[in-house]
Amino acid sequence: MAFEPPELLVRALGEMPGAPEDRTAEWLGALPGLARDAVSRRGLTAQRVQTPGGRSSMVVLVRYPDGTPATLKLAPPASRPDRELAALAHWGGFGAVRVLDTRHDDGALLLERLQAEVSLRSLPEAKALLEAAGTIRRLWVQPPVGHPFETVAERTGRQSEPVRQAPETLRALAGAALDARAELVALPPEEVLLHGAFRQGKVLAGDRAPWLTVGPDPLVGERAYDLARLVRDRLDDQVASTTGAAGVRRRLTRLAESLDVDPERLRGWTLFRAVESGVRAVAAGRRRDAELLLEFAAWL
Numbered sequence: 437m438a439f440e441p442p443e444l445l446v447r448a449l450g451e452m453p454g455a456p457e458d459r460t461a462e463w464l465g466a467l468p469g470l471a472r473d474a475v476s477r478r479g480l481t482a483q484r485v486q487t488p489g490g491r492s493s494m495v496v497l498v499r500y501p502d503g504t505p506a507t508l509k510l511a512p513p514a515s516r517p518d519r520e521l522a523a524l525a526h527w528g529g530f531g532a533v534r535v536l537d538t539r540h541d542d543g544a545l546l547l548e549r550l551q552a553e554v555s556l557r558s559l560p561e562a563k564a565l566l567e568a569a570g571t572i573r574r575l576w577v578q579p580p581v582g583h584p585f586e587t588v589a590e591r592t593g594r595q596s597e598p599v600r601q602a603p604e605t606l607r608a609l610a611g612a613a614l615d616a617r618a619e620l621v622a623l624p625p626e627e628v629l630l631h632g633a634f635r636q637g638k639v640l641a642g643d644r645a646p647w648l649t650v651g652p653d654p655l656v657g658e659r660a661y662d663l664a665r666l667v668r669d670r671l672d673d674q675v676a677s678t679t680g681a682a683g684v685r686r687r688l689t690r691l692a693e694s695l696d697v698d699p700e701r702l703r704g705w706t707l708f709r710a711v712e713s714g715v716r717a718v719a720a721g722r723r724r725d726a727e728l729l730l731e732f733a734a735w736l
Contacts, residue, residue: 437482439471441494448491449512451720452657463512471496474544474724478537480508486552490651493517497549505549506536515653517543519584523629523654526583531574532649533642550648556636561670564636565687568666569694571639571647572631579656586629588657589621590683595712602715609733613711616704620658625701630655630662636669660697664705667691671728681735707736 441464449460452624475482475498486495486507493511500506524535524545537546555563579585594618594619602610631638642648667688668674677683688706692699714729 437484439482439485439494439496441467442485442487442489444488444491445494451716451722459514460512467475467494467510467647470542470544471508474508474510474540477540477542478508478546480506480546482508489564492651492653495552498546507547507549509547510543511545513543517545519654520652520715521545522580522584523631523652526629527575527577529644529648531571531645532652533640534644534648545623547650548642548644550640550642550650552640553715554641556639556647557670561673564669565666565691567647568636569691569731571649572634572662572666573695575631575649575652576628576659576662579627583629583656585629585654585656587627588655588661589624591632591655591710592621592712597717599712599715602711603718604712606715606718606730609711609730610715613708613733617708620660620701620704624700625658627658630657630659632662633665634662635665645654647677658701659695660692660701661709662704663691663697663702664709665694667702667706668710668729668732670714671732675728675731684732684735703736707719707733710736 446464449464471494475496480498481501483497486497488727489495491516496508498506498508511520521535521538524532525538528534533550534548535545536548556567559567575673596614599610599614631649632655633651634649636694638651639647639649667684674684689699689703692702693695710729710733714726714733717726717729
């Protein structure tokens, strides 16, 4: 079968911050061969490439010789699949997708098959947030000794530079986000292992458990950082709502209270992450995404 990377992945990798364009193109060109070799090396049968797929990796649906379904995930080295593997192995299937095979050091991840078409976004909003809170709570554990993960301070420190260079029209909002980040990293609370990219679309239905998270971009830090992306989930609906800023603040407060997180720290990280994403969307020419993100940030 053909192992061509989905168009969504090709576009998204072109916007990945800090990834050299030539290396990204080189990896994408080699991807069909890498996928073919990874499938063969594990003695699997490929069924199809999952489309439209995700923005950071190619997912191939495979089967073991006995018919057991599985998922093979291939991500570029810049995405640090080794860190994803380390986090998933540490969680051991508790709240997250289970790793099936760690014998091969080729950057591919062999994972249990979940129902990719059924995420928490398929549920009514209130039920989705309840299930999301229960899922993410399971992931917040002490990181392993000698772990390879970066910290929230390190990651957001790198992300701060493009925010500082934001267009003049965004300087006030960018400044507020940078000030919030500086206050938050100055006095961090207890640090735990974080998913790093948690949102409703990252929680899929499974057979072993009703809901399991996938696609971590793991790091170590405070819980409020991990909740910040969840606050702005279903952004189109939030911006279109008649409740506006008041509705966003109520949502933020409910999430903070349900997971015993300081609401002010959650507000600060939500502001920083929304502005950082908005500035990145501006740079990539995704005008509508940028407008939604920055309007949402202004409400905080």
